[in-house]
Amino acid sequence: MDLLKEKILSEGHVRDGNILKVDRFLNHQLDIQLLNQLGTEFHRRFSHLPVDKILTAEVSGIAIAAIAAQYFNVPVVFAKKLESKNLDPDTYEGEVYSYTKEKTYKIRVSKQYMSPGENILILDDFLANGEAMKGLMEIIEGAKAHLVGAGVVIEKGFQPGGAELRAKGILLESLVIIDSLANNEITFR
């Protein structure tokens, strides 16, 4: 996706520690026209498959999934990270290890909103070590639903998440893959 590459080059910032900040358009301020293009592209890549529902994780996957879901004409469910009194006690859970926070936390989806046999497409903003993806997949397994594939906006190709998912035979579509952020320079695959 050349448009996305251009956006990352012009408005993204690399910080020490292989951090790519895309706050300006993807996960704090949201460029809705860009999100529409990303949604269209996700649909193009997955439209040959049955998709009943899109699953994402709060917080930064929500806008991407909601905009993309319009092209699939399906509902979204987002896994909740935060403890909430309002969440049903009866949930499917996944565990996510956070490298930045150096701890494991749980993400949850109410059992009401995922059913055995449902065809689930995961969408998210970043794929790096694949920890959030593993947690989302645990939820799908818990529900005995079917993982159709996973789409991410930006894959950090120098971290192992993407390769591990592909090795497992999961259909992974990354709109851009970044091979290096060394010396604070962005190298696309």
Added chain:
Amino acid sequence: MDLLKEKILSEGHVRDGNILKVDRFLNHQLDIQLLNQLGTEFHRRFSHLPVDKILTAEVSGIAIAAIAAQYFNVPVVFAKKLESKNLDPDTYEGEVYSYTKEKTYKIRVSKQYMSPGENILILDDFLANGEAMKGLMEIIEGAKAHLVGAGVVIEKGFQPGGAELRAKGILLESLVIIDSLANNEITFR
């Protein structure tokens, strides 16, 4: 909005403590077709005013704001609740008192994404005591931006937030107002 009332009656659940659960379509699972209707309606109500940007608060305002923003053709910025290493240190802050958690927390917007004189429309899912709204308004004041108005999907009319905002002269548009949840029954205004 009759469609929204029907949805609340058919898929919402009232819990003790004046809690209206709309998890099935608004803040855990997302009914994207409904969100499109809500976005269209927000645009109808605010289209006579200049809107440069939509402001919301994470988590449950994000999908509503992102879908609605398509009709306004403007970007969204969502105030962050969570401490994040990735957030710029230089932010506009607002304080929000949470009645459920019985504590005050901060919400933040990077100074890069709100500018003096910008016309800001706030959109959110619920308005009850108006605490989140006050926090968002503090952020707008901090940025010396201009609050055009505020739109919420569901106003709990039996709590004081809506009346207080209207008394201050703020243009508040609530897509539905609920006057009572007494005896776990929903009474619309």
